[in-house]
Amino acid sequence: MRLLLSPISGDKTQANQGAWDYWIVRTNSTGVKIWDKRFGGLEDDFATCMDLTADGGYLIGGYSKSNPGGDKTEPCQGNWDYWVVKVNDQGGKVWDKTFGGNYTDWLFTMTKTSDGGFMLGGQSFSEVSGDKSEPNTDPTPAGSDRWMVKINSAGTKQWDRTFGGSEIEDISNVVQTADGGYLISGESYSPADGEKTEPNLGVEQTWVVKTDSIGVFEWDKTIFTYGHDEAGSALPFRDDCFIVVNFTQADTGGYVTEMSRGVGDYWMAKFCKDDPSSTIEIDALNNNWTLYPNPVEDLMVVKSKSLFPDLCTLEITDLNGRLLVSKQIVKSSSTDTAISLDVQNLPVGMYFCRIKDSKAFRTLKFIKIEY
Numbered sequence: 001m002r003l004l005l006s007p008i009s010g011d012k013t014q015a016n017q018g019a020w021d022y023w024i025v026r027t028n029s030t031g032v033k034i035w036d037k038r039f040g041g042l043e044d045d046f047a048t049c050m051d052l053t054a055d056g057g058y059l060i061g062g063y064s065k066s067n068p069g070g071d072k073t074e075p076c077q078g079n080w081d082y083w084v085v086k087v088n089d090q091g092g093k094v095w096d097k098t099f100g101g102n103y104t105d106w107l108f109t110m111t112k113t114s115d116g117g118f119m120l121g122g123q124s125f126s127e128v129s130g131d132k133s134e135p136n137t138d139p140t141p142a143g144s145d146r147w148m149v150k151i152n153s154a155g156t157k158q159w160d161r162t163f164g165g166s167e168i169e170d171i172s173n174v175v176q177t178a179d180g181g182y183l184i185s186g187e188s189y190s191p192a193d194g195e196k197t198e199p200n201l202g203v204e205q206t207w208v209v210k211t212d213s214i215g216v217f218e219w220d221k222t223i224f225t226y227g228h229d230e231a232g233s234a235l236p237f238r239d240d241c242f243i244v245v246n247f248t249q250a251d252t253g254g255y256v257t258e259m260s261r262g263v264g265d266y267w268m269a270k271f272c273k274d275d276p277s278s279t280i281e282i283d284a285l286n287n288n289w290t291l292y293p294n295p296v297e298d299l300m301v302v303k304s305k306s307l308f309p310d311l312c313t314l315e316i317t318d319l320n321g322r323l324l325v326s327k328q329i330v331k332s333s334s335t336d337t338a339i340s341l342d343v344q345n346l347p348v349g350m351y352f353c354r355i356k357d358s359k360a361f362r363t364l365k366f367i368k369i370e371y
Contacts, residue, residue: 014038017070022047022060024091037091041066045083048108054116054153056089061120063106064098074098077130082107082120086155097155101126105147111174111182116153119182121146121174124162134162137194145194146171146184148215161215165190169207173233180213183242185234188222198222201254201363203352206232206246221271224254226317226354240273251323253356289355295367298344302353302364304337314339315354316346324351343368 006012011025013036021040024047027033039045039060047062064083067075072083073096081100084107087093099105099120107122124147126132127139136145145164151157163169163184171186188207192199195217196207201224208221223232227250234242248267251260255269291302302314316325324346329339341353346368355362 041072101132
């Protein structure tokens with residue numbers, strides 16, 4: 001399955017309906033092609049996911065900006081909408097359905113549910129409109145939340161839910177759990193707001209949301225690293241645990257216990273509901289620390305409103321989580337409340353300064369300039 005612009009040629013036996021179309025190829029167990037099918041409207045249609053249906057057919061999902069025409073029977077609600085196509089075991093189209101709001105909605109993942117229907121998961125920039133019944137936490141067109149749409153086996157919408165914070169949320173995976181609920185995972189740039197209860201440690205973190213069987217929010221978990229994390233997916237592991245797999249650029253810190261092997265690594269971590277190692281005391285130093293001047297040219301002061309901890313570390317990282325400066329601070333007297341850092345050799349740009357002790361951390365953002 002993929003999107004394609006090719007005419008009839010090679011392994012492709014049907015011409016495109018418009019610009020980009022869905023293209024599905026079925027092979028036997030040794031990879032020999034059995035058949036191929038093309039599905040599309042009169043404009044762009046991008047296929048992103050597919051799953052088997054209970055009757056041996058397939059549900060193909062993606063996003064479309066096409067109105068009725070070609071294989072598409074329902075109009076777009078906005079710019080881009082979710083578009084799903086049900087086919088039989090020979091690739092013949094059975095039905096298609098469009099779901100969307102008034103702006104942009106991209107479908108990225110789906111999972112078959114225990115009742116024979118499907119859960120569709122994607123990224124939505126839309127307001128309450130069309131098929132979307134709940135607003136984004138960030139109501140501006142630049143903000144996106146996760147949008148979950150539950151459909152039955154005939155493609156009829158049963159309900160929808162929106163989850164997010166005040167920045168951008170993306171989605172990588174949705175799976176149904178043993179209790180009939182859903183585990184939803186992907187990336188988040190948001191602080192602790194909306195449904196997100198923990199702030200990020202790095203720039204972009206994997207964010208996991210658990211719902212009940214009708215999509216009601218139960219709990220969430222932010223997977224902390226000091227880096228830039230992509231494509232995080234959570235998978236259930238027994239009753240109260242899950243495993244997260246993702247790409248991270250972080251070295252040790254947060255939940256990462258091993259140094260990076262290169263620019264970016266594959267990383268796995270296991271979390272359990274009642275395991276104390278699955279919890280980090282986040283931002284307990286939140287209101288204690290400031291830095292100045294900001295923007296800074298050469299010398300920066302990090303100041304505490306109270307005494308420094310007995311032992312703490314100051315780190316400076318870039319926006320990709322690369323560690324540039326690390327300095328251990330040992331309290332020498334009862335009046336230690338400030339430390340100076342020389343940053344004149346840093347290139348012009350934006351950075352993070354993190355103050356960490358054995359139980360908590362504080363992250364401050366600053367800008368390096370040159371006059």
